Amino acid sequence: MFEAAEVGRKLSKSDYKAQVPRLRWELLEAQQQLRKAPFPVIVLFAGVDTAGKGETVNLLNEWMDPRWIVTRGYTDPSGEERERPRLWRYWRDLPPRGRIALFLSAWYSSPIRHRVASRISTSEFDALLDQVAAFERALTDDGAVILKFWMHLSKAAQKKRLASFEKDPLQRWRVTKKQWRHWRMFDKFVAAADRAIRRTSTDQAPWQIVEGEDEHYRSIVVGVELRDAIRRGLERAREGRTRSRATAKTRESRPARAIDRVARQFNVLDNLDLSRQLSDARFKTRLAEQQSRLNLLQRRARQQGVSTIAVFEGWDASGKGGAIRRVTGALDARDYDVIPVAAPTEEERAHHYLWRFWRHLSRAGRLTIFDRSWYGRVLVERVEGFAREDEYMRAYGEINQFEEQLVGHGILMVKFWLHISREEQLRRFHDRTRTSYKKWKIGDEDWRNRARWADYTIAVNDMVARTSTRIAPWTLIEGNDKNFARVKVLTTLGDRMENRLKK
């Protein structure tokens, strides 16, 4: 989930300077129109210390007219507040229609802190999150626009930032023992945040994870999202709809051009080192090792009744088929199923899009391999426009819930994205056209998909950002070298199974 916010996104100073005047003007304009509108805008800032929550709130107050903004930062509840139900202080501070509220460390803060400190159990944590989700639903059902930003930094980036603050006499006040104590609990904190975001990211009030390292980038992203959210709310109010249609229809105007360029440039895929490879000799040995290991593990899985679901997604010609064959080659045919997922049949189209995948859940103790999967909803269906924006935005949550049920039932979820460079894909396409027995593998659709490489890149990045969870993480495979890719797939699968199975 946070991988997509650890890729070093930044905006040059000149790009930033070119964006700001226009964005400020647009924000003021939107704010002006909002004043007469029948709904409030509620913006939540949460996230990692020093990832720029406070600075962003200050900046928004500077960019917009602060008279119509309510800004609140919450610390521990006072005695007064403790005597009322948890949400009382937030209800009290809710903005009236026509205003904007910027809330720092609001209703997500104490559930996450209690969970990190193990003061509450997972199911108590879930109950608090459900309560918060119901609270937000009551507000959005009433017309409110809710935006939730999770400002993120990697553990290393946070350490660097804390250290640099300590050295700077002007910034030193920012760093106390508390900040370092939090930093040491980074992993627990991020695990709790992962669960919170997963369970409370709804189509009406979705989380946006923002990489906080570069000040220019994060400021523009938050400003653009806020501007667009207000505009969508106004549009909806003009049309007299009660509920916001999430983000549909306004797609074209969504990201500012500079941000769009950043999104295409810096993403989880571009962080992969595609030069990684394995010689044929080493491949042979490693393949044999990993296959025999997998065979033993799958026998143990069968005995223990533990099912595994492996999802393979990736570019056309990225080697999904080859990797899958190296997995199944290691196994007894009774132990696995490969489910190739093509366009849905007539019958499947008459059901919810998840229905056909539910059908294919196999009995206990088996490995089910999905060659493409339910992620089609947020990849091809998104890019080709078969799923509207509100549909694929909702799909992230539905998919997370689906996988949560699988994992909750004891199933091990392993998800692979096979990545190759655009050049490598072209090389493979040409190879397929030239080699007679490979010709069937390439069609017009592949060339069409290739033309939308940039759109797919954004879709993949969003998919990883929204569905790579602690319980079902994505593994990105550097696929330019087939040897390397296949061994990494086998090793990852083996490691995950070993981790899950009893000795």
Place this chain on the structure above:
Amino acid sequence: MFEAAEVGRKLSKSDYKAQVPRLRWELLEAQQQLRKAPFPVIVLFAGVDTAGKGETVNLLNEWMDPRWIVTRGYTDPSGEERERPRLWRYWRDLPPRGRIALFLSAWYSSPIRHRVASRISTSEFDALLDQVAAFERALTDDGAVILKFWMHLSKAAQKKRLASFEKDPLQRWRVTKKQWRHWRMFDKFVAAADRAIRRTSTDQAPWQIVEGEDEHYRSIVVGVELRDAIRRGLERAREGRTRSRATAKTRESRPARAIDRVARQFNVLDNLDLSRQLSDARFKTRLAEQQSRLNLLQRRARQQGVSTIAVFEGWDASGKGGAIRRVTGALDARDYDVIPVAAPTEEERAHHYLWRFWRHLSRAGRLTIFDRSWYGRVLVERVEGFAREDEYMRAYGEINQFEEQLVGHGILMVKFWLHISREEQLRRFHDRTRTSYKKWKIGDEDWRNRARWADYTIAVNDMVARTSTRIAPWTLIEGNDKNFARVKVLTTLGDRMENRLKK
């Protein structure tokens, strides 16, 4: 919650016979149109044994074309099914678009049974219910129409029915030891059902509690609701909306006329014995007893930091003010607040309708009396059309969540509906017009509300049906005799406080 389904609603045989032919024709017509529509209809039947779940399902299959109906009854999961996540078997049976599914004892059955048998904790129960709610949301977001019927019988009615079945050689097979075992657990069962219904009744998939005692009544109610739900879905599909607007716009055509008459005749209010009274002499003694008891209890509450919220709703001139004064007359002025709730101010209208009530939550250890309350949303706002049908349907759930947070925080919730007969109201109105110092109490609005007595009766009945929960039950007060009403209010409040407070 179930009080409203224990009032003895019935439909005469002649009324039934007059309704059925037309209803069948309308159901068939709706079903025919549904076949080409882009959504499925899913109908759940749950409830008390022998309340007619199975008979109703059979009847619907008889009334409609069974070729386009999927009927499923679920028992304990098979080995096959146990090897998959809980919801797998239901996903598998979901109807395609254009079809109707009738599900008996489906996804609510095992969570409720596990809870009744104490095999799971309350928070595990809640987690299962939230999972189920998310499942239903995924389906309704995709366009599905979901109807949930809870078929209810009172404990006494169920006993009578079981006994009569046992005597009848043709029905004897229906009653086994299991049914009697269930009957003995009636209270636990109903408590779990109360929680399940409260937490999963959403505006898109609301529960309908149906009184199951009279076969004619329950059959027509279910048939009418199903017909209307299909029609609403078709209308929505024609307008190209994704989400159903709950039940708005089709209000006029909703209940069949005979059912409407039954709803007005048999309701929770008509079950009250308005002839109950207390002589002045007895009143004096009882009042003094109860007031001094309340005074002691409220002192204890202050020491223990336990807050009480008492809600007073009732007809105009039903004696709310007088009853409230008898409560406050017993207390130290520092110990209570009376919040009179009139039409919202400009500022309050600019917020969510619950906002102004959140503001008035007092500090720990106090009694807060709401003279009218948040229930205005589902009473006057519903009847006067200030809240649309989708808004007040959603309000039931929002109010239940609100009260759950209050009770969860340790607050005691006591809710009164003061009932008087229409004739008694007229008498009091005339009295007010004649007595100079009472004249201010009566205005045009009171006469207007009086004219809508029948609409209010239905609204009150729905309010009790949907918001009288185990944690925050309604107490209905027989109010024709003021002495009796005041003592019952004081006694109820005292009993609830005594129950809640530590010795």
